[in-house]
Ligand code: SF4
């Protein structure tokens with residue numbers, strides 16, 4: 336076969352075998368109006384990925400993915416609402432007019448800069464839009480900070496004002512040793528102001544504030560029991576609990592798939608994009624080892640996040656979580 340034809344057929348094959356793709360778009364790079372202690376973006380250094388891209392830069396990049404059948408476009412940062420509104424609106428129109436298949440759009444924000452204009456732009460995507468807001472329980476010590484304003488007051492005000500305007504609004508939290516005991520009340524409080532979607536991620540860095548995987552699993556078990564016992568599942572979507580109990584888990588950190596990290600692509604700017612998610616700084620780590628492939632819970636655990644350095648409790652904790660889920664499923668059948 337002619338080389339050009341061969342390449343074309345290879346591209347087609349690899350595209351079809353990976354028909355679901357998440358595109359992480361950092362239109363303002365990693366610039367942010369907050370300085371959270373645990374933010375991994377700060378670890379990149381002040382000059383990395385700080386540039387602002389134009390709508391044409393982003394559109395040129397997006398054109399590579401028009402044939403994918405399921406595309407999740409995630410406006411990310413830093414803080415994506417620091418971008419120029421008109422430039423984002425041009426990209427939004429391009430998406431609406433050119434993505435032919437199933438696509439969804441999400442803004443991942445700290446929630447401080449939401450306003451009527453941004454909400455209007457998001458509403459224009461109809462049921463394809465979701466809004467994800469980073470907010471943690473305060474706990475004994477809040478690791479989220481702003482230099483010059485009361486960020487939490489602002490976010491809560493915005494949530495109260497806008498939660499009814501977008502159908503799919505969620506809160507994503509980072510769980511660490513100062514707030515692990517406060518998450519349950521946090522959900523209850525946020526639910527009172529209309530929030531229904533929650534994600535509790537473990538802090539994965541090395542600041543000395545992390546909980547171990549075993550402590551995280553204990554946290555998940557306790558909250559799962561409450562979730563089921565109090566029938567919270569009727570009104571609340573709590574991740575990763577829902578995915579762990581469902582037959583089709585789509586969370587990469589539990590996915591048993593060698594190629595899982597390549598289902599994410601990150602755009603930092605022109606000639607500055609990554610074939611992987613934003614967490615990947617070293618491509619060599621993206622291999623699932625033999626130990627995992629031969630492990631009794633591999634199909635459940637998937638070897639965890641491939642960019643994470645696992646603590647010594649990791650494997651026992653994942654096995655404990657697997658057994659817990661099987662037991663609860665059995666008891667409820
Ligand atoms: S429990 Fe440990 S060895 Fe087993 S799949 Fe998970 S990370 Fe790999």
Ligand code: SF4
Pocket residue numbers: 587588595596597599612613614615639640641642643
């Ligand atoms: S590096 Fe971790 S978070 Fe990123 S895609 Fe891979 S498993 Fe998921």
